[in-house]
Amino acid sequence: MSLKYLSEKQVNEMLDMNTCIGLMKDVFTAFAEGKMENKLRSVFPLQAGNVFGIMPAVIPFEEVCGAKLITVFPSNHSKGLSSHLGVVAVFSAGDGQLLGLCDGTAITAIRTGAVSAVATEYLSRKDSSTMCLIGGGVQADMHLKAITMVRDIKRVTIWCPTLSESEKFCKKHKAEYPHIEFIPCENCADAVKDADIINTVTPSTVPVLFGEWVKKGAHINAVGACSKTARELDSQCVAKAKLFCDNYDSCRNEAGDYLFPLNEGVINESHLLGDLGEVVSGKVVTRTSDEDITIFESQGLACEDVVCAAWLLKQ
Numbered sequence: 001m002s003l004k005y006l007s008e009k010q011v012n013e014m015l016d017m018n019t020c021i022g023l024m025k026d027v028f029t030a031f032a033e034g035k036m037e038n039k040l041r042s043v044f045p046l047q048a049g050n051v052f053g054i055m056p057a058v059i060p061f062e063e064v065c066g067a068k069l070i071t072v073f074p075s076n077h078s079k080g081l082s083s084h085l086g087v088v089a090v091f092s093a094g095d096g097q098l099l100g101l102c103d104g105t106a107i108t109a110i111r112t113g114a115v116s117a118v119a120t121e122y123l124s125r126k127d128s129s130t131m132c133l134i135g136g137g138v139q140a141d142m143h144l145k146a147i148t149m150v151r152d153i154k155r156v157t158i159w160c161p162t163l164s165e166s167e168k169f170c171k172k173h174k175a176e177y178p179h180i181e182f183i184p185c186e187n188c189a190d191a192v193k194d195a196d197i198i199n200t201v202t203p204s205t206v207p208v209l210f211g212e213w214v215k216k217g218a219h220i221n222a223v224g225a226c227s228k229t230a231r232e233l234d235s236q237c238v239a240k241a242k243l244f245c246d247n248y249d250s251c252r253n254e255a256g257d258y259l260f261p262l263n264e265g266v267i268n269e270s271h272l273l274g275d276l277g278e279v280v281s282g283k284v285v286t287r288t289s290d291e292d293i294t295i296f297e298s299q300g301l302a303c304e305d306v307v308c309a310a311w312l313l314k315q
Ligand SMILES: NC(=O)c1ccc[n+]([C@@H]2O[C@H](COP(=O)([O-])OP(=O)(O)OC[C@H]3O[C@@H](n4cnc5c(N)ncnc54)[C@H](O)[C@@H]3O)[C@@H](O)[C@H]2O)c1
Pocket: 072, 074, 077, 083, 084, 108, 109, 112, 134, 135, 136, 137, 138, 139, 140, 160, 161, 162, 165, 201, 202, 203, 204, 205, 208, 223, 224, 225, 226, 298, 299, 300, 301
């Protein structure tokens, strides 16, 4: 039997963002209905801050199980490689057969933007029209694509460690989004201050977003910090916001953005108000005022990857 394998190019061609947003809504609805099993990832540190991760999940409603194997090498771009390289394997939960493999780089990229779009649709103000990107890599591209599908964005500000990277990002996207004004910023506070939606998409281990910069009514997708020793948000930012996560276990075990302020005593455990399944299914109260600040803390879940791969392998 020949094994089905979908390359990065094939995944990018087949898994359009709109479809993926729909798949991610299904994932979190299934979570809320108790129809999803997800285990914490195992992460092996490699040299120089790089990591190898294994992310397993069982998807009962698709009758599949599977896992993503992924390496994260943040400085890989200098070698012309992606910072995230991996594969998602899908097995039949009926007879145990390996159904196929899909490139994990493309799935990770697309599903992460899609999950933030779901969170943004349910948590941000409906009239949100200005968006800030902190970081200008793959996830900045994906968040631009995904968030513009759920909100009518008219202005995008971006801050990267160098102004030239921010300028390059704006130049790259201007033609595709002619109705959006793109503003590269030299200073992160300037990029943030008028934004209705803020996305932190960096591998920084120390805060890049400070609460004092965030305007009333903003929604934040905190995406980049996926370990207990890394954070992108300062404690004040988390304290002044309504906090939601993708998954309680992941947030309580892996999210520095939550664990740093918790361990400092700036917030307590009741500050975490719900997971995305509860948000999507209306089981928790979310925004009650146009002045509320909301945070979606994204760790990234194996079930997101396996659902995408299972869908791709069925096409
Ligand atoms: N939550 C999730 O599900 C999920 C999924 C994929 C990636 N991620 C994480 O999101 C982050 C971004 O991923 P990506 O694929 O866009 O990476 P990338 O390497 O393509 O881009 C990273 C961006 O961050 C900037 N940057 C690097 N170091 C920085 C620092 N110290 N401070 C501020 N900015 C810095 C870079 O200049 C670049 O613009 C990574 O930490 C990654 O692990 C999370």
